[in-house]
Amino acid sequence: MKFLFRCLVALSIGLSGSAAFAALNVFACMPEWSALAAEIGGDKVSVYAATTAMQDPHRIEARPSLIARARSADLVVCTGAELEIGWLPVVLDNAGNGKIRPGQPGYFEASSFVVLTGVPERLDRAMGDVHPGGNPHVHTDPRNVGLIAAALAQRMAQIDPANAAHYRQRHEAFAQRWSNAISKWERDAAPLKGVMLVQHHTYYDYLWNWLGLQAVGALEPKPGVEPTVSHMTQLVTQQQTRPAKMVVHGSYNDPRASNWFAERAKVPVVMLPATVGGTPEAKDLFSFFDDIVRRLLPAAK
Numbered sequence: 001m002k003f004l005f006r007c008l009v010a011l012s013i014g015l016s017g018s019a020a021f022a023a024l025n026v027f028a029c030m031p032e033w034s035a036l037a038a039e040i041g042g043d044k045v046s047v048y049a050a051t052t053a054m055q056d057p058h059r060i061e062a063r064p065s066l067i068a069r070a071r072s073a074d075l076v077v078c079t080g081a082e083l084e085i086g087w088l089p090v091v092l093d094n095a096g097n098g099k100i101r102p103g104q105p106g107y108f109e110a111s112s113f114v115v116l117t118g119v120p121e122r123l124d125r126a127m128g129d130v131h132p133g134g135n136p137h138v139h140t141d142p143r144n145v146g147l148i149a150a151a152l153a154q155r156m157a158q159i160d161p162a163n164a165a166h167y168r169q170r171h172e173a174f175a176q177r178w179s180n181a182i183s184k185w186e187r188d189a190a191p192l193k194g195v196m197l198v199q200h201h202t203y204y205d206y207l208w209n210w211l212g213l214q215a216v217g218a219l220e221p222k223p224g225v226e227p228t229v230s231h232m233t234q235l236v237t238q239q240q241t242r243p244a245k246m247v248v249h250g251s252y253n254d255p256r257a258s259n260w261f262a263e264r265a266k267v268p269v270v271m272l273p274a275t276v277g278g279t280p281e282a283k284d285l286f287s288f289f290d291d292i293v294r295r296l297l298p299a300a301k
Contacts, residue, residue: 023044023046025074026047027069028047028050029077029079030049030051030078031049031051032139032288033077033078033079034077036077037152039170039285040152040153040170042170044166045156053273053276054251057084057252058086059086060086061087067090067091070100071095071096071097072097073095073100074106075106075108075156076088076092077110078110079111080136081109083136108152116138117134117135117206118202118205137203137204139275141207141210142178142185149171149178150175185289185290188297191301192211192212192213194212194213195299196213196243197215198218199248199249200247201218201219201250202215203250217242217244219247232261235265236265244265247267247268249269249271249272250273251273251274251278252274255269270299276288
């Protein structure tokens, strides 16, 4: 009986200790924010990624499994800039979780902490799938990721003050590693400055701006509109005056249009990971950019 009593006491202490150090439940809309939350939170967070790098982020469905996950979340980390407009409001409405509603500390939009580019001068459905607030794919510039990381660490500390020091310490360590990595990527990618390319979609515009590449055309005649033979033929003709050295598409894009253009323009096809998990090599945020630079460099020669 004494042995049983000691076991019960030990179990009780263990359970109370577990409750004290319970993980912060994070619902991340995109893999890049899942990876960033894990970098900042470490063992104090439990992170769920709602999507994968092989899904078109513009066409996600509000599945019941997402609603169930959001119901128990303490923090939602999403891109914003209306990238998730087609599914996130439905998930939040049906989850019934007041902590993660817009305007609450548990709702975090990454795009709110950086300067968006590509803001349209006018809104017209004839322009294609445009984002009124600007291009939402801010994670393709690592300098943006650094700004968002600082804001996310502060938000985690606000929501989970018992572990605030932990989040700040992990952010400081991440920020130093990230700064060093950016310097290395910029040195390695120096030969890419001024290189012209054709892209499938305007997904990587922040990346081009950071590294100094020039996108001289897109296979989509308008954002979100499938490539057409007539439009791609015009891009092939354009090669005579503005020769692109490569055609680039993301890991979730159908490669057929890129292959069609590459064959006629006599340029290589470069597939880039859309986010963490987009290629076997892009396992986290650091290797995501490692892989991007490695894949782009051969076409610069």
